[in-house]
Amino acid sequence: MMTRRYIPIQTERIEPRHCTLDLRLQVLRQTPFLAALPPESLAQVNPLFVERGYDAGQTIYAAGAPATRLYVVARGTVKVIRPTDSGPSVLLGLRTAGEFCGSLSALGDRDYRDSAVAQTSCCILSVSAGQFQAMLRRYPSVALATLDVLAARLRAAHDLIEQYSSQPVEQRIAATLLQLGEKVGQEREGVRLIQMPLSRQDVAEMAGTTVETASRVMSQLRKDGLIQTGRRWAAIADRDRLAALAIGGRV
Amino acid sequence: MMTRRYIPIQTERIEPRHCTLDLRLQVLRQTPFLAALPPESLAQVNPLFVERGYDAGQTIYAAGAPATRLYVVARGTVKVIRPTDSGPSVLLGLRTAGEFCGSLSALGDRDYRDSAVAQTSCCILSVSAGQFQAMLRRYPSVALATLDVLAARLRAAHDLIEQYSSQPVEQRIAATLLQLGEKVGQEREGVRLIQMPLSRQDVAEMAGTTVETASRVMSQLRKDGLIQTGRRWAAIADRDRLAALAIGGRV
DNA sequence: CGTTCCATTGAATGAGTTCAATAGTTGTGG
DNA sequence: CCACAACTATTGAACTCATTCAATGGAACG
Numbered sequence: 090m091m092t093r094r095y096i097p098i099q100t101e102r103i104e105p106r107h108c109t110l111d112l113r114l115q116v117l118r119q120t121p122f123l124a125a126l127p128p129e130s131l132a133q134v135n136p137l138f139v140e141r142g143y144d145a146g147q148t149i150y151a152a153g154a155p156a157t158r159l160y161v162v163a164r165g166t167v168k169v170i171r172p173t174d175s176g177p178s179v180l181l182g183l184r185t186a187g188e189f190c191g192s193l194s195a196l197g198d199r200d201y202r203d204s205a206v207a208q209t210s211c212c213i214l215s216v217s218a219g220q221f222q223a224m225l226r227r228y229p230s231v232a233l234a235t236l237d238v239l240a241a242r243l244r245a246a247h248d249l250i251e252q253y254s255s256q257p258v259e260q261r262i263a264a265t266l267l268q269l270g271e272k273v274g275q276e277r278e279g280v281r282l283i284q285m286p287l288s289r290q291d292v293a294e295m296a297g298t299t300v301e302t303a304s305r306v307m308s309q310l311r312k313d314g315l316i317q318t319g320r321r322w323a324a325i326a327d328r329d330r331l332a333a334l335a336i337g338g339r340v
Numbered sequence: 341m342m343t344r345r346y347i348p349i350q351t352e353r354i355e356p357r358h359c360t361l362d363l364r365l366q367v368l369r370q371t372p373f374l375a376a377l378p379p380e381s382l383a384q385v386n387p388l389f390v391e392r393g394y395d396a397g398q399t400i401y402a403a404g405a406p407a408t409r410l411y412v413v414a415r416g417t418v419k420v421i422r423p424t425d426s427g428p429s430v431l432l433g434l435r436t437a438g439e440f441c442g443s444l445s446a447l448g449d450r451d452y453r454d455s456a457v458a459q460t461s462c463c464i465l466s467v468s469a470g471q472f473q474a475m476l477r478r479y480p481s482v483a484l485a486t487l488d489v490l491a492a493r494l495r496a497a498h499d500l501i502e503q504y505s506s507q508p509v510e511q512r513i514a515a516t517l518l519q520l521g522e523k524v525g526q527e528r529e530g531v532r533l534i535q536m537p538l539s540r541q542d543v544a545e546m547a548g549t550t551v552e553t554a555s556r557v558m559s560q561l562r563k564d565g566l567i568q569t570g571r572r573w574a575a576i577a578d579r580d581r582l583a584a585l586a587i588g589g590r591v
Numbered sequence: 592c593g594t595t596c597c598a599t600t601g602a603a604t605g606a607g608t609t610c611a612a613t614a615g616t617t618g619t620g621g
Numbered sequence: 622c623c624a625c626a627a628c629t630a631t632t633g634a635a636c637t638c639a640t641t642c643a644a645t646g647g648a649a650c651g
Contacts, residue, residue: 171498173506174587181498193491202495225484232483233476239490240444244453246497247422247432253504254548255424258639289598297505299640304599320597320648336425509607540630550608555631571616571629 113140116163116214119187121238125230134224138214145286149191149205149213156192156201158215165211166273166285170294171203180294182245183208183285185273192218193239208285253297261296262306263335266316270325280317281325288321364391367414367465370438372489376481385475389465396537400442400456400464407443407452409466416462417524417536421545422454431545433496434459434536436524443469444490459536504548512547513557514586517567521576531568532576539572 117123117131117138126134140163143149149160152172160167167184181203184190190205216224225232252261266283274281293303307323310316315331317324325331368374368382368389377385391414394400400411403423411418418435432454435441441456467475476483503512517534525532544554558574561567566582568575576582 171502173502176506179502179505181501193487202498225487226480229477229480229483232480232487236444236476236483236487236490239487239494243490243494243497246494246501247453250432250497250500250504250548251422251424251430253501254430255427288596297501300598301600301641302639304597305639308599318598539628551630552609552632553607555629556607559631569630 112163112212113138113214116161116187120161120189121187122189122231122234125234126228130228134216137216137220137224139216140212140214142212143207143210145207145210147207149207150201152201152204154201155199157218158191159189159193159218159221160191160205161189161214161216162186163212163214165213166208167211167213168206168208168291169203170206177290177299178204178294179297180291182242183269183272189238191215192221193235208291258296258298258302259306259309260335261298262292262303263310263315263331265292265295266310266323266325267328267331267335269323270328274325277324279326281328283323283325286321287323292323363414363463364389364465367412367438371412371440372438373440373482373485376485377479381479385467388467388471388475390467391463391465393463394458394461396458396461398458400458401452403452403455405452406450408469409442410440410444410469410472411442411456412440412465412467413437414463414465417459418462418464419457419459419542420454421457428541428550429545430548431542433493434520434523440489442466443472444486459542509547509549509553510557510560511586512549513543513554514561514566514582516543516546517561517574517576518579518582518586520574521579525576528575530577532579534574534576537572538574543574 114131114135117135123131123134138161143165149167150156150158162184164186167190169181169184169190170178171181172178182190184205191201225235252264256264269283269285269287270281273284275284276282289300289303289307292307293300296303307316307318310331311318313330315325315327315334317326365382365386368386374382374385389412394416400418401407401409413435415437418441420432420435420441421429422432423429433441435456443452476486503515507515520534520536520538521532524535526535527533540551540554540558543558544551547554558567558569561582562569564581566576566578566585568577
């Protein structure tokens with residue numbers, strides 16, 4: 090009664106823990122910074138990547154540990170979180186198929202500044218930081234593509250900073266849900282279902298608030314017919330009104 | 341009486357509005373992404389840069405305008421600000437000699453997402469986005485160096501996000517002042533003077549709060565002997581206690 | 592079938608904003 | 622050189638949004 094089960098089914102597709110060889114090349118090809126490579130170069134770098142499966146909840150790398158590898162998501166969804174000294178973590182972003190996380194700059198920090206946790210069970214390819222550096226040097230197009238990805242992430246980070254410092258919680262949560270809808274949403278029965286397990290805790294960490302507040306706001310949004318929610322899932326029912334709320338405040 | 345004028349003098353050095361030729365090459369050489377270039381390449385790219393002076397308060401580029409150029413600060417200090425739909429702006433960062441701002445990715449947005457405003461009078465070199473892209477392609481070391489800068493900025497942005505979502509205003513302001521001290525601070529009469537005009541408004545925009553709160557917090561910090569302040573300036577008097585406050589909360 | 596996790600809701604509290612008023616500082620023009 | 626206008630900073634008081642503390646109930650999992 091409180092949680093409408095219009096969408097009882099959820100992300101029922103269990104991700105395979107291990108990747109097939111076909112998948113490997115396919116993923117590497119769709120990875121932004123490798124997409125520009127000619128096939129023969131791709132075949133050359135392919136062996137440098139190591140594959141490994143993770144169960145949902147498992148940590149891929151932890152903040153504070155030596156930053157030795159760069160990870161590429163082949164299947165599944167990964168949370169990149171920043172632990173805070175006191176209290177709950179901050180969710181910096183989600184990585185899905187083809188996206189990377191982990192060590193980037195050899196000159197930068199020696200340690201990871203954030204942790205990556207499997208949100209679904211997933212399959213991850215990884216390459217050592219040294220080999221990645223070598224790739225950057227050897228294939229200039231890889232460096233340029235990586236530059237674009239970083240620029241885009243920087244823009245996204247600045248968007249977040251703007252949100253945090255100028256918008257109330259309700260708007261931040263609305264914006265968060267819209268972004269999730271863009272990234273991992275799928276149309277289902279007239280609503281846009283966010284295709285990943287998503288707890289109130291997750292939303293709270295993305296919007297920089299507490300579980301209770303996230304729950305309250307989302308309950309209200311549900312009552313207003315903007316979204317649908319359930320245990321560890323959410324769907325966008327009225328994209329336009331939600332977007333209006335996200336930018337303009339009160340609808 | 342209320343504002344101690346222990347440091348009545350301030351950033352009294354008026355920046356020259358126009359750069360000398362010597363300064364040009366010197367600045368380009370200390371610019372991170374050009375530092376790696378051999379002298380002859382530097383001489384080649386030098387003519388691509390246009391120089392121009394700006395008075396304090398002048399806008400170098402404005403958010404929303406077509407992102408056509410990349411700017412390198414030669415002298416002075418530049419504020420990179422993100423205007424918000426409603427209310428005050430957010431100060432994303434400061435750029436001093438050798439640092440760049442403006443258009444980065446040709447693939448990315450066509451428009452600037454933020455504005456750059458001269459904080460002091462300053463001298464700026466700029467290059468067209470197209471020519472910068474050509475430099476990235478022609479000199480791989482430039483691309484790699486730019487990658488490092490972007491990675492560092494991304495880390496800084498994530499630090500900010502963490503602060504915003506997990507720390508109270510007092511700590512954010514303390515951290516802001518410490519960062520400023522690192523970046524543009526100079527030892528003067530036993531304190532670290534922040535060598536740039538810095539209003540409460542500026543601090544507020546950096547810490548994501550209001551002028552009033554910034555004023556209140558800084559007044560308290562002054563009473564506690566952690567900082568010294570005046571009209572449009574601040575100095576760090578007790579770095580250790582300020583740092584303790586920034587991370588640990590109440591001292 | 593009970594234990595654990597997740598979500599919801601209430602009430603009290605508090606940090607920070609908002610509104611408003613005052614005052615010191617700087618710069619300008621008569 | 623002085624008076625006035627504009628800017629910057631400070632401080633008070635009311636208010637509000639969000640957190641915190643706390644308690645309950647449903648859903649999933651073994």
